[in-house]
Amino acid sequence: MIYQTKGIVLNRVQYGETSLIVNVYTEKFGRQAYIVKGGRSKKSVSKSNLFRPFFLLEMEVYHREGKNIQSLKEVRITEALNNLIFDVRKSSIALFLTEVVSKVLREEEANPDLFLFLYNSIRYLDLCEDSVQNFHLYFLTKLTRFLGFYPQMNWSPEQAFFDMDNGRFVSAANSHAHCLNKAESRMLISLFNTSIDEINNLIMNAKNRDDILRAILNFYALQSQGFTSLKSLAVIRELFDD
Incomplete structure (x- = not known):
């Protein structure tokens, strides 16, 4: 049966010749996998x-x-995302985040709220004229709400250490190897409490940004089974190493 649906590309792999x-x-x-027959042929560059x-x-899909691999009938671009192609920072962020999303989104069932979050976030990344150096951090913190491990927002001066095993803030007396330090924990709660329009108000240098990214990815690894190393991590680190 043929259906119409919007879709967000995560990744592609070669299949056959x-x-x-x-x-x-x-x-x-x-999440679905689709075969694109002849997608790598010289005559199908535009399709690729x-x-x-x-x-x-x-x-339009069958x-x-x-079924593990579905078939496409027709496909077209909904919106032209020119900046995601020609802006090296934005295209690198997109590559990094699609690698993360590919690892953590496995459900083959509709989730309209998650789809809307992804769709609107991508449009924001493409259209934003301000700095996007904090966007990937914002995206990763907000995505946890849809993955089932959004943390408790119980930070206080008395509970100022983020416990990544249990997704909550604890006192120094209860801190352990998988707890962030006080500075990282404060930065993390600021990210979780920040709206997309305010992400550039967060003051972070390159080291802060790298530290909090490492912390967020460790949190993902602890909470999401099968979350392995990321090939594009080195690229995103080098990109914002200034």
Whole structure:
């Protein structure tokens, strides 16, 4: 049966001599894999270019429940994300975040709130004219709400250390190896409490940014089974090392 759905490109891999398997987070079916026949042939360069990280698509798909790889009938770009192609910072952020999202989003079922969060975040990243050096940190903290490990917002001067095992703030007496220090914990709560319009008001230097990114990724690793090392991490670290 043929369905229409919006989709967000996560990644693609080569399949056979000329085809692609594209992983897409869809509005109607959650995460799905689609075969793009001939997607790597010389005659299909334009088709291949549709499947870049975080591209927003309008799709007609053949969908069968329980099938590992679905088929595409028609696909087109919903919105042209020119900055995600030509701005090296934004394209690097998109590559990094799609790698994270690919590791943590596995559900093959619709989640309209999550889809809207992803869709609006991508549009913001593309259209934002201000600095985006804190965007990836904002995105990763907000994404936890949809992954089931959004932390307790119980920070106080008395409970100022973030316990990554249990997703809550604890006192110094209860801190342990998987607790962030006081400065990192304060920075983390600021990120969780910040709106997208205020992320550039957070004052962080390159070391602060790298420390908090490491902390967030460690939190993901502790809370999300199978969250392994990221190939694009070195790129994002080098990008904002200034």
